[in-house]
Amino acid sequence: MTFSAEADGALSPPLWLLAELTYRCPLHCAFCSNPVDYARHPNELSTAQWVDVLRQGRALGAAQLGFSGGEPLLRDDLEELVAEARRLGFYTNLITSGIGLNEERLTALKTAGLDHIQLSFQDSTRELNDFLSNTKTFDLKKRVASAIKAHGFPMVMNCVLHRYNLPHVDKIIDMALAMGAEYLELANTQYYGWARANQAQLMPTAAQLQEAEAVVNRYRETIGERCKIYFVVPDYFENRPKRCMNGWGAVFLGIAPDGAALPCHTARSIPGLHFPSVLEHTLRDIWHDSAAFNRFRGLDWMKEPCRSCDEKHLDLGGCRCQAYLLTGDAANADPVCDKSSNHEKVIQVITAAAMRDRTEQPITFRNDKNSLALSAKASH
Numbered sequence: 499m500t501f502s503a504e505a506d507g508a509l510s511p512p513l514w515l516l517a518e519l520t521y522r523c524p525l526h527c528a529f530c531s532n533p534v535d536y537a538r539h540p541n542e543l544s545t546a547q548w549v550d551v552l553r554q555g556r557a558l559g560a561a562q563l564g565f566s567g568g569e570p571l572l573r574d575d576l577e578e579l580v581a582e583a584r585r586l587g588f589y590t591n592l593i594t595s596g597i598g599l600n601e602e603r604l605t606a607l608k609t610a611g612l613d614h615i616q617l618s619f620q621d622s623t624r625e626l627n628d629f630l631s632n633t634k635t636f637d638l639k640k641r642v643a644s645a646i647k648a649h650g651f652p653m654v655m656n657c658v659l660h661r662y663n664l665p666h667v668d669k670i671i672d673m674a675l676a677m678g679a680e681y682l683e684l685a686n687t688q689y690y691g692w693a694r695a696n697q698a699q700l701m702p703t704a705a706q707l708q709e710a711e712a713v714v715n716r717y718r719e720t721i722g723e724r725c726k727i728y729f730v731v732p733d734y735f736e737n738r739p740k741r742c743m744n745g746w747g748a749v750f751l752g753i754a755p756d757g758a759a760l761p762c763h764t765a766r767s768i769p770g771l772h773f774p775s776v777l778e779h780t781l782r783d784i785w786h787d788s789a790a791f792n793r794f795r796g797l798d799w800m801k802e803p804c805r806s807c808d809e810k811h812l813d814l815g816g817c818r819c820q821a822y823l824l825t826g827d828a829a830n831a832d833p834v835c836d837k838s839s840n841h842e843k844v845i846q847v848i849t850a851a852a853m854r855d856r857t858e859q860p861i862t863f864r865n866d867k868n869s870l871a872l873s874a875k876a877s878h
């Protein structure tokens with residue numbers, strides 16, 4: 499049985515295709531959004547298989563294409579894939595830590611037709627940038643930012659926010675302005691993947707968030723069109739959930755390095771769902787007919803209180819991954835919603851965070867050893 503992403507019956511195409519080329523990464527960020535068990539999925543599609551995915555995705559109606567990872571620059575066929583994407587008519591974005599982005603590759607990516615680069619920083623200070631990524635990469639990232647601008651790429655600077663760097667938000671904005679970034683994405687940590695493993699250390703206080711938002715608003719008033727700042731509020735501090743991914747199986751189609759097709763980056767954290775592989779199925783079959791993509795599409799899957807809620811069309815029940823992580827059932831209402839009987843779990847997390855000293859326990863950095871250890875723990 500095929501369901502629809504929209505209440506009126508029309509299934510929209512996957513407008514946004516994300517090619518996660520590899521889970522390999524030179525950084526070890528404490529809030530990496532890759533699945534915690536990524537080391538259990540070491541296989542990667544070949545160049546020819548990725549080209550086939552891009553062609554199928556474009557034929558299905560995808561218009562925006564992100565190349566991400568891990569670190570997509572670790573694939574030496576990146577330029578070839580960008581060129582193919584350009585030929586197909588995609589608008590392309592490279593989502594990168596910047597490590598490996600030298601003059602030669604920037605020239606090659608420009609020639610291949612790359613449209614946009616999103617460069618991540620962990621903080622405005624070398625100390626915190628290098629601590630949170632467990633590398634010494636701050637100076638290199640700054641050089642990469644200048645080179646990106648020198649090659650004429652529009653640039654998004656991305657910085658994930660949490661209790662360590664929220665007090666630096668003014669300095670982070672200053673850094674983005676000095677680098678000439680056209681966009682600054684200040685993405686408050688969402689607690690999936692590695693961020694969930696480090697939630698106790700990363701969760702900010704409500705006061706930190708309010709202060710940071712006030713700083714952002716002051717800058718917005720003065721900098722005008724120079725740089726557009728996105729400040730994505732963490733939904734743990736809201737009382738209505740976010741419309742996650744704009745709906746499950748509605749506009750987003752992610753392809754993991756090994757070819758698994760995912761309705762969101764962290765869908766693999768939900769047990770009991772089989773995510774079909776592009777090695778076994780066409781993208782069309784996956785998007786239209788797979789059980790995984792249809793599982794939470796539209797509104798029919800909802801239980802109470804979502805089912806009878808007059809706001810269900812707005813938030814579509816919130817985030818399925820968050821519902822699973824906090825309640826053990828991905829079909830429950832996202833507990834961020836204060837109509838959920840599990841909302842107290844969110845309140846407990848933020849109350850505990852406000853009382854806790856972040857130095858109480860060490861950070862679990864993203865690396866293969868920790869990935870295998872955490873997945874072994876989860877399966878016991």
Ligand code: FES
Nearest residue numbers: 742762817818819
């Ligand atoms: Fe998976 Fe929200 S992150 S549905």
